[in-house]
Amino acid sequence: MDFAEKLSLANTRAKGKRPQYLQDKQTEQVMAITMALAMELHSTKERLASLECLLADKGIISRDELDNFQPSATETAKRSLDTQEYLNRILLVLDQEKQAMTSNDKSVAEVLEELKD
Amino acid sequence: MAKSLPSWSALDKHELFPQVKSDDVSRLNFLTHLNMHLSGNVLPGVKTAYETQVLPEFKQQHGREPQDRHEVREAMDDNSYLQMWSALRRNTMEMRHQLGRSIVLKDSDIVTTKVKNLLSAGDNIVLDDNCTLPYNVSAVDVHCQPGCYYTEYFEDDVTVANSYDIGIFVTTAGLLGGLSDGGGQGLGNWLAKQHPDFKPKRILDIGCTIGHNAVPLAQAFPDAEVIAIDVARPSLRYAAARAKALGVHNITFMQMDAEDMAEFADESFDLVTTAMFWHEACDRSMISILTGINRVLKTGGLTISLEQPQYTDKPVYEQFIRDWDTLNNNEPYWGRMHERDLAQWHSECGFDGSKLFETGVISKVDENIFGKADEGGEDFGRAPVWNAFGIWK
Numbered sequence: 001m002d003f004a005e006k007l008s009l010a011n012t013r014a015k016g017k018r019p020q021y022l023q024d025k026q027t028e029q030v031m032a033i034t035m036a037l038a039m040e041l042h043s044t045k046e047r048l049a050s051l052e053c054l055l056a057d058k059g060i061i062s063r064d065e066l067d068n069f070q071p072s073a074t075e076t077a078k079r080s081l082d083t084q085e086y087l088n089r090i091l092l093v094l095d096q097e098k099q100a101m102t103s104n105d106k107s108v109a110e111v112l113e114e115l116k117d
Numbered sequence: 118m119a120k121s122l123p124s125w126s127a128l129d130k131h132e133l134f135p136q137v138k139s140d141d142v143s144r145l146n147f148l149t150h151l152n153m154h155l156s157g158n159v160l161p162g163v164k165t166a167y168e169t170q171v172l173p174e175f176k177q178q179h180g181r182e183p184q185d186r187h188e189v190r191e192a193m194d195d196n197s198y199l200q201m202w203s204a205l206r207r208n209t210m211e212m213r214h215q216l217g218r219s220i221v222l223k224d225s226d227i228v229t230t231k232v233k234n235l236l237s238a239g240d241n242i243v244l245d246d247n248c249t250l251p252y253n254v255s256a257v258d259v260h261c262q263p264g265c266y267y268t269e270y271f272e273d274d275v276t277v278a279n280s281y282d283i284g285i286f287v288t289t290a291g292l293l294g295g296l297s298d299g300g301g302q303g304l305g306n307w308l309a310k311q312h313p314d315f316k317p318k319r320i321l322d323i324g325c326t327i328g329h330n331a332v333p334l335a336q337a338f339p340d341a342e343v344i345a346i347d348v349a350r351p352s353l354r355y356a357a358a359r360a361k362a363l364g365v366h367n368i369t370f371m372q373m374d375a376e377d378m379a380e381f382a383d384e385s386f387d388l389v390t391t392a393m394f395w396h397e398a399c400d401r402s403m404i405s406i407l408t409g410i411n412r413v414l415k416t417g418g419l420t421i422s423l424e425q426p427q428y429t430d431k432p433v434y435e436q437f438i439r440d441w442d443t444l445n446n447n448e449p450y451w452g453r454m455h456e457r458d459l460a461q462w463h464s465e466c467g468f469d470g471s472k473l474f475e476t477g478v479i480s481k482v483d484e485n486i487f488g489k490a491d492e493g494g495e496d497f498g499r500a501p502v503w504n505a506f507g508i509w510k
Contacts (some may be wrong), residue, residue, distance in 0.1 A: 001225065001271060009270055009439065010219035016257030016447040021204035032208045035151070039212065043143035085219070092215050093208075100407075111256040112449040114398035 003081065007088045013096035017107045032093040040090060122149060125286050129295035132362035133231060134283060134353065135224035144216050148287045151209050159202050160438070165432055166198040186428070186436035193437065194307065207445055210261045213287045217280035218263065229273050235358035242357040245372040250348055253399040257447045266326050267349035278327045278355030293329075296363070300392040300423050300503065301330030303478040305337030307505065312419075317341050317387035323375045323406065323412065324394035328356030330423075334390065335360070335368045343368040344386075346375060375406045381413045389413065389420040392503075396424060396454040403454070407466035414510050421507030423478060428455045435490075459506050468508050478505040 001009075022028040055061045060094075072080065088095070125137075125145040137145070165401060167189070175183055175192045183189045193199050222229065236242055250267060251407035259267040262276040274493030285297045293299035318341055323330040335343040345368055347353050357370040373380065389410045395403060410420050428436040443452040 001222075006219075006222040006225075009276070010215055010222055012218065012263035012270070014214065014258035014261040014263045015265070016261070019203070019207065019445055021200040021207065023200075028204055031204060032211075035205065035208055036212060039144050039147045039151075042147040043140050046143045047140060089215060091221065092211070096211075101424055106256065108257055108444050108447055108449045112443070112453070114256070115253055115401075115449060115453075117400045 003084075007085065011088060011092050011099075013099045015103075015105055015106045016111075018096075018100065019107075029093045029097070033090055036090040036092065040086065068088045118210065122146075122153060123291040125291075125505060127291065127295065128283075128297075131296070131359060131385065132235075133228055133359055135221050135228060135278065136395070137220055137283070141216070141220050145284075145287055148213050148216065149207060149290050151205075152288060153185065154200065155206055155209065155299070157214055163193075163196075163199050163202050163438070166196050167193060171196055174267050183433050183438040186433055188441050189433050189437035190440070192321055203441070203445055206441075207261070210288070210446060212404055213284050214261060214280065216287075217284035218276060220283060221276045221279040225274070225279075226274055228279055229274065231362075232275055232354055232358040233273065235361045236354060241360065241366070242353060243369065243371045244350060244353065246349055248350075248372045249375055250295065251374060251376065251402060253402055253450065254348060254397065257449060259397050259447055260442070261447050265349070266352040267353050273351075273354070274354040275351045275358075277349075278352040281352075282327055282329070282355070282359070289371045296329065296332070297334045298329045300478075301333035301337075301390075303503065304330070304390060304392070304421065304423065305333050306426065307476070307478050309337065315388075315419065317418070319386045319402070320388045320390065321346070321381070321386045321410075323389065323391045323410070324397070325356060325370065326352045328360050328370065330390070330392040331356070331368055332363060332365050334359055335365050339367060340492055341367060341387075344371060345369070346371045346378075348372065348374050375409065376402055378409045384415045384418075386413050387415055387418045389418070391422040393423060393425075394447060395422060396451045398454065399450050401405075403457075403462065404466060407462065407468075411467040411510070416510055419507055419509050421505055423503040423505050425455065426504040427457070427459065427475075428452075429458075463508055468510065473506060473508050474506060478503045 020028060022031065057064075128134075171192050172182065175188075183192060254265065254267070262277065262281065264270065266277055266281070268274075268277055270276065282297065285293065289297075294302060297413045317338055320334055320338065320341050320343045322328075322334065322343065322345040325331045325347045326349065328345055331343055331345040335341070341467065347356075347370075350372055353370045353372055357368075360366075360368050360370070372389055398406060414420055425439065428439060431439065439455065442448040443450075459475070460470035460473045462470070463473050
């Protein structure tokens, strides 16, 4: 399986029409994107904290060197893949809405009706 | 959240766990904290909105309080605070599934091979290509899990099961224990304490998914033959490999629709269990499956099930909140099951309903790592404190 397929499968939506909670769809999508960004920011903060601990413990690199760091070609390529995955995740809500446009899912309420005796 | 929550890293990593790098651990922990924040900090605001905004208006309009959860839901439907909590809770569940899938897909080639190798002897799994999915299983993906428990997106795909295994921590903050097996462990502990002389020789676990509740039962009764059934092929394959990886060899996983257990002889099991299973059934299947359980259970045997508490006698607002999963977490039968008269249902299926008992079973886990199960605000519908109901035949 290639990288693009894995990205696609990671964003698979759950079968069943999604309820809408907020006043309009765009607001709800913006909220979802914001919460995904909050998670990413949290992860970044933790990684930075880990890095700073390691650097301080080992006494290897100064803050100035970090500010002026130039990634290698290999590192640049890796970061591109990381960024693609990053965007794949934080724009999940739009990807799944796109999938929903071509589905004919029933709502849970409709299924519930059907399942009654 | 007055105290720190356990890290996802504290889980026991069995052989089928993918490699999870620090950034993804951080994301898993973020979502765990977000869930706990939503239940501990935001959800109480929903009750406040009900008590201060919605209920007074309802009483003014109708001259009485809401009579049932449906009236509460209708009255609450356009409440702004409820909408935000609901949107965040739903979104957090979707983020969990996306994160879980993205993690397991990275190592899917490795895990697929490991499962194949562990199952190569073919001695603990029986698959049935003719087993079809009941409509109550296939209509929507339950608890918003993409692919439910049964979808294979590529050959021998087990990602739905693998993602469930690593992700359930996020929803329960680890209170199911290091192997997310608190249900089965709780049941084993309850039996050991309350019925120390009960030593079942044959045990049937219905709707076993990844076997996380069948495994601790098999460990609690090492001399017993355990049979665990489910309709979901990838989950069964994963479960069988997972049991082997954990060194548990007295379970056979079988692909079987519980509505058709003709393969099992009458009175052939001493103990029949389910864990968080009935709410994914429906009117028809609840009757036919429990009737089947009555047939395969020996006289003197026990059937016992773990679920979240029934709505009976709960205040209507609590019923409404407990029922959120029905329409918002792709659990169409959640409410129907939790409002059912359990004794009457057992009677309809051939048992003596008057013998039905209900008791609390609490997940017993490593409290040094995971804390105590009964602390903090309850995340309704997700708590590791089960209502166990059962009957001795």
